Amino acid sequence: MSKETLLNRQFTEREVQRMRNIVTKKTNDRTHIQAGYESNIKRNEGDIWEENGKTWTIKNGIKRTVSKMANFKQESIMPLCCPQCNEPLARQSEYVKHIYKLMHKCPKCVAREESDLKLQGKFDEYALKMHAQNHLDLLENTEKEFDDFANNGFEKFMTENGEVETWDGKGLTPEQIKETKQWIAEQKAKITTYLS
Ligand SMILES: [Zn+2]
Numbered sequence: 001m002s003k004e005t006l007l008n009r010q011f012t013e014r015e016v017q018r019m020r021n022i023v024t025k026k027t028n029d030r031t032h033i034q035a036g037y038e039s040n041i042k043r044n045e046g047d048i049w050e051e052n053g054k055t056w057t058i059k060n061g062i063k064r065t066v067s068k069m070a071n072f073k074q075e076s077i078m079p080l081c082c083p084q085c086n087e088p089l090a091r092q093s094e095y096v097k098h099i100y101k102l103m104h105k106c107p108k109c110v111a112r113e114e115s116d117l118k119l120q121g122k123f124d125e126y127a128l129k130m131h132a133q134n135h136l137d138l139l140e141n142t143e144k145e146f147d148d149f150a151n152n153g154f155e156k157f158m159t160e161n162g163e164v165e166t167w168d169g170k171g172l173t174p175e176q177i178k179e180t181k182q183w184i185a186e187q188k189a190k191i192t193t194y195l196s
Pocket of ligand 1: 084086087107108
């Protein structure tokens with residue numbers, strides 16, 4: 001069996017999707033909305049305020065602590081220019097962002113290097129590595145989403161309209177959280193072993 005077939009069998013996107021579905025199912029599991037609660041303190045998208053010793057903001061209509069937002073911003077930071085060729089990076093393009101996050105260079109540099117690898121007959125090896133790296137990236141994103149969900153899923157959220165939404169914990173038990181985290185860790189370990 002070729003390495004690629006083995007790899008595909010071990011880490012199919014379907015497996016990642018399966019985990020995603022667990023999260024999504026829970027995400028839709030809002031129990032009720034208390035309209036008008038805390039409506040005297042109306043918060044808007046992007047507002048930052050202190051409450052219970054933490055700094056809060058509203059991002060995409062959901063109340064979050066600012067430290068979480070700061071981490072998120074740091075992860076998605078992209079320089080103004082490609083570190084390799086110094087060409088400006090188009091900040092508005094999701095495609096450029098995606099390539100930069102994976103490769104830390106612009107798509108043109110990636111394309112140039114890939115043609116060089118093809119000429120040198122090293123492209124197949126490189127493609128397999130990128131394939132695995134992509135899966136690892138996907139898993140890490142899913143893990144972040146899941147952690148964020150598991151950590152925040154039982155809190156009250158205030159929407160942009162000043163409504164408070166309560167999320168109940170019926171959807172996920174501590175065992176399910178543990179199981180899911182274990183599954184992600186196993187998949188990550190498999191890919192890391194393959195990449196090393
Ligand atoms: Zn470049």
